[in-house]
Amino acid sequence: MSPPPIELVLACRPRPNIDVDNLAQRAVLQKMKDSMEFVLALKNASLDDPLAKLSDDALDRLRNPPQGPIIIDSPGVRQSISMYLVLEHGSQEAYNRMRRATMRNFEGANGAEEILSFYNVEKLIAQHTGVESIEHDMCPESCLAFTGPFAHLESCPTCGLSRWDQAKLRASSGRTKVAAQKFVTxxxxxxxxxLYRDPESARHMRYLWERTQEVLDGLRRTGKVPVVDDIAMGFDILGAVLDWRDQTG
Structure with missing residues (x-):
């Protein structure tokens, strides 16, 4: 007896129909209410959300992604980026010392005068990659970040500590409010x-799709999943891929 079509096997688990808005309204405990506020924030998230704190340049790049690989001709600029990456966990001063030593020891060499300052190499990397960090105020004891339902609080609801740097608050007679701690994402x-701008990394990013197709093809031929050693063998992801195929034709 031949096995049933793989589409039928993977479609046997119905997609749950969860009314998130109704769940949020029914929450009673405060922690549950806070959790549901975050869930609703994710559900309704958009690029225009002010809490996301994305810069205008970042938003423009997200909506209009640059195409093609990044090409840097200057050996000095390439050296600047290499030093910055090597000193990933080093200080700004360590970078600047290496920069001065390189410019002094290779004076007159091609590109030596084009080695960038720490500030400029960071700025250049951000411009080329479009990757930038976002900061949110955070509890000094790391209890939570002041975002979502906590965005407008002045103190941590868990430990009670003030959101603000007390020394700077006192020095300014309460006028200057600077976060005591920041959370970076x-x-x-x-x-x-x-990653998509580089041919090699773009090819690597197709791995999950290609592996999923291999698993589905194997299931159709043998009715079995090979050794489960990857997320691509998961019941839900295979079913989701088949659902997507059905919807898109």
């Missing part, structure tokens, strides 16, 4: 766009 969208 790097958005995923610009990173993916930067």
């Amino acid at each position: 790097i958005p995923l969208g610009p990173q993916l766009q930067a």
Whole structure:
């Protein structure tokens, strides 16, 4: 007896129909209400959300991604980027010392005068890749970030500590409010766009799709999944791929 079509096997688990808005209204405990506010924020998220704190340039790149690989002809600029990456966990001063030593020891060499300052190499990398960090105020004890339902709070609802740097607040008689601690994130969208600009990394990013097709083809031939060693063998992701095929033709 031949196995049933793979589309039928993977379609046997119905997609859950969850009314998130209704769940949010039914939440009673405060922690549940806070959690549901975050869920609703994700559901309704958009690039124009002011809480995202994306710059105008970042938004423009997300909507109009640059095409083609990045080409840098200057050996001095390439050296600047190489030093910056090598000193990923080093200080700004370490970079500047290496820059001065390189310019002094290779004086007169092609591109030596074009080695960039720390500020300018960071700016150049951001311009070329479109990757930039986003900062949100954070509890000094790392309890939470002041975003979502906590965006407008002056103190942490968990530990009670003030959001603001107390020394700077006192020095300005309460006029200058500077966050005592910051939480930094790097958005995923610009990173993916930067990877797609390089042929090799763009090819690597097709791995999941290509592996999923291999697994589906194997299932159709043998009715079995090979050794489960990858997310591509997962029941839900295979079913989602088949659902997408059905919807798109």
